[in-house]
Amino acid sequence: xKPVPPLFTPRTSTRRGRAPTGSQLxxxxxxxxSKVSKIEYGKQTPTEDDVRTxxxxxxxxxxxxxxxxxxxxxxxxxxxxxRILNTGVRRRQRHAATVESETRLIRGYDxxxxxxxxxxxxxxxxxxxxxxxxxxxxxxxxxxxxARMDRQQQFLxxxxxxxxxxxxxxxxxxxVGDDSVMLGxxxxxxxxxxxxxxxxxxxxxxxxxxxxxxNFVIYDQRQVLVEGIGAAQTVTQPREIAVYEKAFETLxxxxxxxxxxxxxxxxxxxxRMNV
Numbered sequence: 001x002k003p004v005p006p007l008f009t010p011r012t013s014t015r016r017g018r019a020p021t022g023s024q025l026x027x028x029x030x031x032x033x034s035k036v037s038k039i040e041y042g043k044q045t046p047t048e049d050d051v052r053t054x055x056x057x058x059x060x061x062x063x064x065x066x067x068x069x070x071x072x073x074x075x076x077x078x079x080x081x082x083r084i085l086n087t088g089v090r091r092r093q094r095h096a097a098t099v100e101s102e103t104r105l106i107r108g109y110d111x112x113x114x115x116x117x118x119x120x121x122x123x124x125x126x127x128x129x130x131x132x133x134x135x136x137x138x139x140x141x142x143x144x145x146x147a148r149m150d151r152q153q154q155f156l157x158x159x160x161x162x163x164x165x166x167x168x169x170x171x172x173x174x175x176v177g178d179d180s181v182m183l184g185x186x187x188x189x190x191x192x193x194x195x196x197x198x199x200x201x202x203x204x205x206x207x208x209x210x211x212x213x214x215n216f217v218i219y220d221q222r223q224v225l226v227e228g229i230g231a232a233q234t235v236t237q238p239r240e241i242a243v244y245e246k247a248f249e250t251l252x253x254x255x256x257x258x259x260x261x262x263x264x265x266x267x268x269x270x271x272r273m274n275v
Contacts, residue, residue, distance in 0.1 A: 020057065028057045066237040088140030089128050093147035100155050103219040104162065107248050111168035111203075111213035113176070114185055117152050118165065118192045118200075123185040124148045126177035156195060164199040166251050168213065172202070172268035179272045186269045190262060201255030202264050210254060211247045218244055 020028060022036040029035075038044035039054075046054065051067045054060075096116070100106065108115050114123065128144045131137075155161045175182060193200045217225045224235040224244045235241060256264065 025054070025057055029053045066239050086137060088138040089131055089144040090140045090147050093144055093151060097147070097151045097154065099219055099223075099225075100151060100161070103222070104160060105220055106155075106161070106163045106217060107165075107245075108163070108217040109166040109248060109251055110171060110215045112170050112174045113215075114167060114171055114189065115163075115165045115217075116148055117155055117163060118189060118198075119148060119152075120181070120184050120188045121145050121149060122181045123176050123188075126181055130176075156192075156197060162197045162199075164201075164252075166201045166203060166248070166255050168203050169205040169264055172265060173271075183269060183272050186265050186272075189265055193258075193261065199257070200261065201252060201257050202261045203251055203255045204264070207254045210250045216244055216247075218248060221245070 022040075023033055025031075026033050026036050035044065039046050039050070048068050052064055055064050055067070106117070113127070116124070119127070124145050125141055128141045132139050132141065155163070172186065176185070189200065192198050215227045218241070219225070221238075221241060222236070224241055226233045226235060226244075235244065255261075
């Protein structure tokens with residue numbers, strides 16, 4: 001399990017390279033002399049009032065919002081897959097449904113796979129089976145697929161939710177399951193693109209490099225989920241969320257929509273059928 005990092009560190013502290021010193025800061029704040037070093041080295045987690053006081057006495061009031069966002073999310077910022085999947089993959093789907101229920105707009109990008117809310121049952125099953133095998137966690141595929149399909153119903157067909165998804169063209173060719181699974185999934189993409197609350201773009205493979213390719217999902221302007229091989233990271237700092245929003249807008253500028261996107265899907269489907 002990854003240790004929780006300190007909110008302030010000697011290298012990144014808002015007091016770095018400027019007065020007051022640690023002892024002076026403690027004096028000004030009315031703290032015990034050791035409190036500053038304990039916070040900087042992760043031995044003590046500050047309260048929200050501590051954060052405001054620290055920033056007020058170091059001329060760093062502009063950092064308050066980001067630091068408090070980090071503080072509120074410090075326990076959930078880093079989730080190891082093996083830990084969250086230790087009872088199976090359905091649990092992860094239930095957590096995602098909770099986050100989505102509180103979200104009006106989802107913006108997401110995946111360079112190599114189709115986003116979960118647009119999966120067919122067969123595509124979702126193949127994904128889950130691979131996740132279970134790779135992570136060596138309990139097999140609850142049927143329950144996980146049912147939970148993902150329920151997520152689709154809740155978000156895509158009820159309420160006032162909207163999604164704006166971008167995928168790399170590679171996602172049309174990454175084989176999940178087999179050709180029959182992929183053909184069904186590509187057909188599902190065409191159907192999804194006609195839904196009034198779905199905007200779906202494809203970044204062509206020959207697009208120029210603008211931003212590093214990484215899988216991320218932005219929930220309103222509240223948080224970003226970044227999925228890695230061994231863990232997922234939840235980003236809540238406003239300035240970091242803004243970076244992902246900038247990346248999404250950059251990729252959106254490269255993506256094709258409508259007829260052009262449908263043409264790319266048709267080419268991928270035809271290649272599958274002619275193999």
